[in-house]
Amino acid sequence: MKAALKYLLPFALGVAVLAAWQITVRALDVPVYLVPAPSDIARAFADNFPSLMASLWATLQVTLIAFVLATAGGVGLAVIFSQSRMVENTLYPYAVALQVTPVVAIAPLILIWVGYDRIELALILIAFLVSFFPILSNTTLGLKSADHNLIDLFKLYGASRWQILVRLQLPSALPYLLGAMKIAGGLALIGAVVAEFVAGSGTATGLAWRIIEAGNRLEIAKMFACLALLAALGIAIFAALSALEYALLHKWHESALKKQG
Amino acid sequence: MLLSLRDVSKSFASGTQALKGLTLDVGAGEFLSLVGPSGCGKSTALRLIAGLIAPDGGAVNFAGDKPETGFVFQEPTLMPWANALTNARLALDLEGVARGEAEARAAEALARAGLKGFEQAFPRELSGGMKMRVSIARAIAAKPKLLLMDEPFAALDEPARQALNDDLLTLWREDGMTIVFVTHSVYESAYLSTRVAVFSARPGRVVEEIALKPPAQRDERYRLTPEFAAAAGRISAALKAKP
Known part of the structure; x- marks a missing residue:
């Protein structure tokens, strides 16, 4: 009963809000170019289905490629940091500098350098820059959080640095990495959208471009449809990464234990 | 003899001197307990024997090659x-x-x-x-030929601790290994050991070595015997003595 309520209540709230929205907009006769009713948005969605799906696919591609690159790059650099204090001390300040500089401010530069004829590459690069840092910093912290007594025990048994890394440090960092991936997945989507807004026109074909396009034409219902798709995409990424986290951690990690209790 | 520590001293980067003039022999097959006040360097001595840290002065010598060594920490460390x-x-x-x-x-x-x-x-x-x-x-x-244990049962409740004491003695007897066992419990050391090395307060060194002759097979009843009480009394007195 409690479990059913957990899913039923948010769903019921959503339905109630949509119903109230629909009734209010119709009752007050709000023009569709200001606030479209949910039914208008659904119609806009159906009418533009092929082009919206193509845009969703474009945005999804940029987001996923950037996310995978950020995860691989972040983990790779964190592993290098864990092996060499000197490399970490040398590079970390620049990673921080890159992180704290607002990506919107760097985006035009990247677009110019990479070129509008290779817009997809530029979008991926920008989304990568936004999502890279949480992976790097959390994995670096996770690799350092391995139990020091266990490291001593590994050394006592003659373990190589490789064995300590693979059998001890990487598993210790896994909960940190998975937490960072949930953040980075959302950031990659934000990066992909922001990059397209900055690009503004040209060959970009993602959902962000559809929003600009629809806004210019005052197709507000279509803008809402794009927004709903972006939200759904963000939720899907988060849900997929949460499922991955559960699959990898639920047998042993404390965070999963509390949910069971 | 399995190994010996000769005039070993060890300080840490923080400036704390953990050990000074520690000399101690460990015989093959014995169950040696290191007993002393908190922070007296018992654990440091164990890590020196394990080779996890190196002494500042003095030497840790093994008779022959360094034996296969096991280590059990106070935490399970799994x-x-x-x-x-x-x-x-x-x-x-x-x-x-x-x-x-x-x-x-x-x-x-x-x-x-x-x-x-x-x-x-x-x-x-x-x-x-x-x-x-x-x-x-x-x-x-x-x-392992040598098993180093750093207050392994300190965090356990009394029944679990006594059960583990007995099971550890069985393993020790069956495998013929040498155990160096750090504890701050007088009674635990009196129950388990064939020899007890009592440490001074920091910087630690051995102030007294007490050889014990516990029965080969012992169980809860041994804790109630005069022999056990006498052994505990000797260790306790050595701990309290101000050299």
Whole structure:
């Protein structure tokens, strides 16, 4: 009963809000170019289905490629940091500098350098820059959080640095990495959208471009449809990464234990 | 004799001098307890013997090659992502023992440590005492000649601690290994040891060595005998003496 309520209540709230929205907009006769009713948005969605799906696919591609690159790059650099204090001390300040500089401010530069004829590459690069840092910093912290007594025990048994890394440090960092991936997945989507807004026109074909396009034409219902798709995409990424986290951690990690209790 | 520490001193970067003038012999096959006040360098002595840290002065010498050494910490120090069997296999895995053989030996070690049937259990599913048993199984799976134990039972409740004391003595007798056991409990050292080295306050050194002759087979009744009381009394007196 409690479990059913957990899913039923948010769903019921959503339905109630949509119903109230629909009734209010119709009752007050709000023009569709200001606030479209949910039914208008659904119609806009159906009418533009092929082009919206193509845009969703474009945005999804940029987001996923950037996310995978950020995860691989972040983990790779964190592993290098864990092996060499000197490399970490040398590079970390620049990673921080890159992180704290607002990506919107760097985006035009990247677009110019990479070129509008290779817009997809530029979008991926920008989304990568936004999502890279949480992976790097959390994995670096996770690799350092391995139990020091266990490291001593590994050394006592003659373990190589490789064995300590693979059998001890990487598993210790896994909960940190998975937490960072949930953040980075959302950031990659934000990066992909922001990059397209900055690009503004040209060959970009993602959902962000559809929003600009629809806004210019005052197709507000279509803008809402794009927004709903972006939200759904963000939720899907988060849900997929949460499922991955559960699959990898639920047998042993404390965070999963509390949910069971 | 298995190993000896000669005039060993050790300071840490913080400036704390943990050990000064520590001289101690460890004989093959004995159960030697290191007893002393908190912070007297007992654990440091254990880590020196293990080779995890190097002395500033003096020397740690082994008769022959450094023996296969196991280490049991105060915390169970298990890998939380690995089940009991995989944890017990650690030393064998790192030494490159074939998987099948490593699993068989680890399963045997778990059974001997009293955990038959818990091979697949993850650490968080086990009680404190059972986790410590996994830790002991991991240490004995590699058949060490020398087992170093750093207050392994200090965090356990009394019944779990006494059960582990008896099981540890059985393992020690069966495997003929040498155990160096750090504890701050007079009664634990009196029950377990064939010899007790009493440490001074920091910087630590051995102020008295007490040889004990406990019966080979002992159980709870031994704790009620005059011999046990006398042994505990001698250790206690040595601890309180101000040299």
